[in-house]
Amino acid sequence: MTIEKTFIKDLVVINPSIFEDSRGYFFEAYNQAKFHENGIMYNFIQDNQSFSTKGVIRGLHLQINPFAQAKLVRVLAGEILDVAVDLRKNSPTYGKHFSVILSAENKKQLMVPHGFAHGFSVLSETASVMYKVDQLYHKESERGIRYDDPSLAIDWQVDTNEVIVSEKDIILPGFDQIDWEF
Numbered sequence: 001m002t003i004e005k006t007f008i009k010d011l012v013v014i015n016p017s018i019f020e021d022s023r024g025y026f027f028e029a030y031n032q033a034k035f036h037e038n039g040i041m042y043n044f045i046q047d048n049q050s051f052s053t054k055g056v057i058r059g060l061h062l063q064i065n066p067f068a069q070a071k072l073v074r075v076l077a078g079e080i081l082d083v084a085v086d087l088r089k090n091s092p093t094y095g096k097h098f099s100v101i102l103s104a105e106n107k108k109q110l111m112v113p114h115g116f117a118h119g120f121s122v123l124s125e126t127a128s129v130m131y132k133v134d135q136l137y138h139k140e141s142e143r144g145i146r147y148d149d150p151s152l153a154i155d156w157q158v159d160t161n162e163v164i165v166s167e168k169d170i171i172l173p174g175f176d177q178i179d180w181e182f
Contacts (some may be wrong), residue, residue, distance in 0.1 A: 001028065003038045006100075008086050009111035011116065012040070013051045013100055014072070014109040029074060030132065040111055042070045042108060044132035048106015049076070052122045052129070058168065060145040064180045067141035068114040069133045073100055074116035078127030080120040081157050084173075084182040085145065090182045095175065097154055102129075103138045115182030117145050121156040143180060144172040 002014040016027040028034075030044070052058065060083070061070050073082055085097040101123070102108050112118045120129065146157065147165060154176055156163070 001031065002074055003032055004041070006073045006098045008096060008098050009054070010113045011040075011084055011086070011098055012111045012139065014111060016109070018107060028107070031071065040112050040160060042072075042134040043133050044070075046133050046136060048133060049128065049130045052127055053164070054122050054125050055158050056117060057121045057147045057156055057158065059083065060117035061119060061146070061149055062087065062117045062143050062170070062180075063135065063138055063141040064087075064143055065114075065141075065142065065182060067135050067138035069135045070114050071111055071112040071118055071131045073102065073112060073118070073120070073131040074109040075102045075104050075127065076128040076130055077104050078122065078124035078125075079105070079172060080122055080127050082110045082120045083118070083154055083156075084110065084112045085117040085152060085154075085181060086115070087117055087178070091115075095152070097152055099154070105106070117143075121148060121158045125155060130155060143176065143178070144169065144174045146170075146174050149174045 083099045
């Protein structure tokens with residue numbers, strides 16, 4: 001397993017060591033000791049899974065303190081563009097986003113720490129996404145930012161005519177309307 005740093009502090013891509021032979025493949029998707037050796041110190045307490053079709057954009061979602069969630073995201077089937085937006089006001093990358101293609105084929109994972117909004121778009125016909133969280137869902141702490149906010153200028157790599165967004169996500173505020181502290 002290798003940990004690939006991004007230009008945003010604490011946001012990393014996990015590249016598993018994959019062992020392949022005539023039977024197929026094997027890899028460790030999560031190993032707490034190896035994560036801790038690399039300074040990734042979360043205690044994951046729940047796994048979530050979603051299934052979506054091509055063009056779906058889920059996000060940008062988060063929970064505010066004290067219920068902020070760290071997420072370890074991976075794809076079980078298909079391909080997504082995974083996006084994290086830095087919302088830590090004291091960070092030099094505040095308001096910047098990072099995106100990476102996660103797929104069943106490349107087996108990469110994105111470690112999204114506290115203080116980030118998270119979302120993804122489905123690039124394949126369908127995609128099954130699984131992510132670990134270190135905090136339970138807390139409805140009153142749930143927040144979000146509109147996926148198409150012009151100040152973030154995220155290229156979701158989905159044709160605008162094919163975008164599918166939930167009613168809940170379409171009414172989220174823009175980046176300039178948020179006032180959350182991390």
